[in-house]
Structures are given as structure tokens and as C-alpha cells.
Amino acid sequence: MTAFVTAILSRDHDRNGFHSGVEALDRYLREFAFQDIKRRVAGCFVALDDAGEIAGFYTLAATSVPLNLLPPAAAKKLPRYPVLPAMLIGRLAIATKRQGRGLGRALIADAIIRTESFRIGAYALIVDAKDERARAFYAANGFASIPAEARRMFLPMATALQLIESV
Numbered sequence: 001m002t003a004f005v006t007a008i009l010s011r012d013h014d015r016n017g018f019h020s021g022v023e024a025l026d027r028y029l030r031e032f033a034f035q036d037i038k039r040r041v042a043g044c045f046v047a048l049d050d051a052g053e054i055a056g057f058y059t060l061a062a063t064s065v066p067l068n069l070l071p072p073a074a075a076k077k078l079p080r081y082p083v084l085p086a087m088l089i090g091r092l093a094i095a096t097k098r099q100g101r102g103l104g105r106a107l108i109a110d111a112i113i114r115t116e117s118f119r120i121g122a123y124a125l126i127v128d129a130k131d132e133r134a135r136a137f138y139a140a141n142g143f144a145s146i147p148a149e150a151r152r153m154f155l156p157m158a159t160a161l162q163l164i165e166s167v
């Protein structure tokens with residue numbers, strides 16, 4: 001089995017060879033990821049295979065979620081702040097040849113561990129599912145819909161940490 005390591009995106013990584021089947025995501029990695037890093041609007045992390053090729057990537061950025069948009073069962077356990085801090089996985093993509101083998105799930109676990117390691121306030125991970133396939137993938141990985149938001153889904157960090165500890 002191929003072993004992967006994750007790392008902060010660097011200019012040494014070959015971004016041109018990355019193909020996920022979604023051109024907008026490939027283009028983001030090639031052309032915009034470093035701009036976002038430079039402007040401090042996203043961090044970008046890559047999974048590298050044993051040859052050093054990019055097998056997948058994701059981005060993280062600080063975000064917030066209004067308390068009153070959360071399902072009542074989740075909201076009732078939280079302080080009455082109008083908005084809660086959260087961490088946005090803005091983009092996530094796996095190379096076509098590596099899809100369907102657990103790497104997408106592993107990168108979500110990496111995002112959970114990385115967020116925890118920052119020791120900052122982040123009540124939940126947030127994603128925007130771009131289509132039904134992405135929604136099904138995130139639902140299979142523990143994310144629930146935010147009722148009033150068309151695409152936005154959330155996974156409380158406390159639940160996320162329990163999920164990865166149980167694997």
C-alpha cells in the first residue's frame with residue numbers, strides 16, 4: 001500500500017501534475033493557492049505519495065457559523081454567542097488515480113488533527129458541498145447539513161475527534 005505524508009504546500013511540489021477530474025480545483029492549486037496563502041486567506045496542505053507527487057490537497061481558513069442556524073440539538077449545548085468560531089475546509093480534492101481508496105477521508109482526519117493542534121477556538125469544521133456527490137461524500141464522513149444553508153455542512157470538532165479516535 002502507498003504511504004502518504006501531509007505537508008504545507010511548497011513551491012517544490014509539482015502542482016501541474018495534479019488532476020482531480022475537477023478543473024476548477026486543479027486550477028486553484030496551480031494558480032491561486034499561493035495567492036491565498038500570501039494574502040492569509042487560506043492555508044493549503046498536500047498529501048504526498050512516496051515519490052513526492054501530490055495525491056490530494058485541502059485548504060483551511062477561519063470562519064464562523066451563526067448559532068441560530070445550527071440544528072436545535074447542537075445549539076442547545078453551546079454558549080449563547082451570536083456566532084461561533086469554526087474552521088472552513090474551503091477546497092478538498094484527490095488525484096483521480098488515488099480516488100476511492102480512503103485518502104479523502106484521511107485528509108479530513110488530517111484537517112481535524114491540524115485544527116486541534118492549533119489550540120484555537122473552532123467549534124466545528126465547515127464545508128460547502130459543491131454538488132450532490134460531494135454532499136454524499138461529506139455525509140459519509142460525519143458532516144450534517146446546516147438547515148437554512150443550501151450547501152453548507154458542519155461537523156462539530158468534539159464529534160470529529162471521537163470519530164477519528166474510534167477508527
Ligand SMILES: CC(C)(COP(=O)(O)OP(=O)(O)OC[C@H]1O[C@@H](n2cnc3c(N)ncnc32)[C@H](O)[C@@H]1OP(=O)(O)O)[C@@H](O)C(=O)NCCC(=O)NCCS
Pocket residue numbers: 020021022025091092093094095098099100101102103104105106128129130131133134136137140141
Ligand atoms: C470527493 C473526493 C474528495 C472523495 O475522496 P476519495 O478519496 O475518493 O474518498 P474516500 O475513498 O476517502 O471515501 C471515504 C468515504 O466516503 C465515501 N464516499 C466517497 N465518495 C462518495 C460519494 N460520491 N458518495 C457517497 N459516499 C462517498 C466512501 O464510500 C467512503 O466511505 P466508506 O469507507 O464507508 O465506504 C474525491 O473523489 C475528489 O477529489 N473528487 C473530485 C473533487 C471534489 O468533488 N471535491 C469535493 C469538493 S466540495
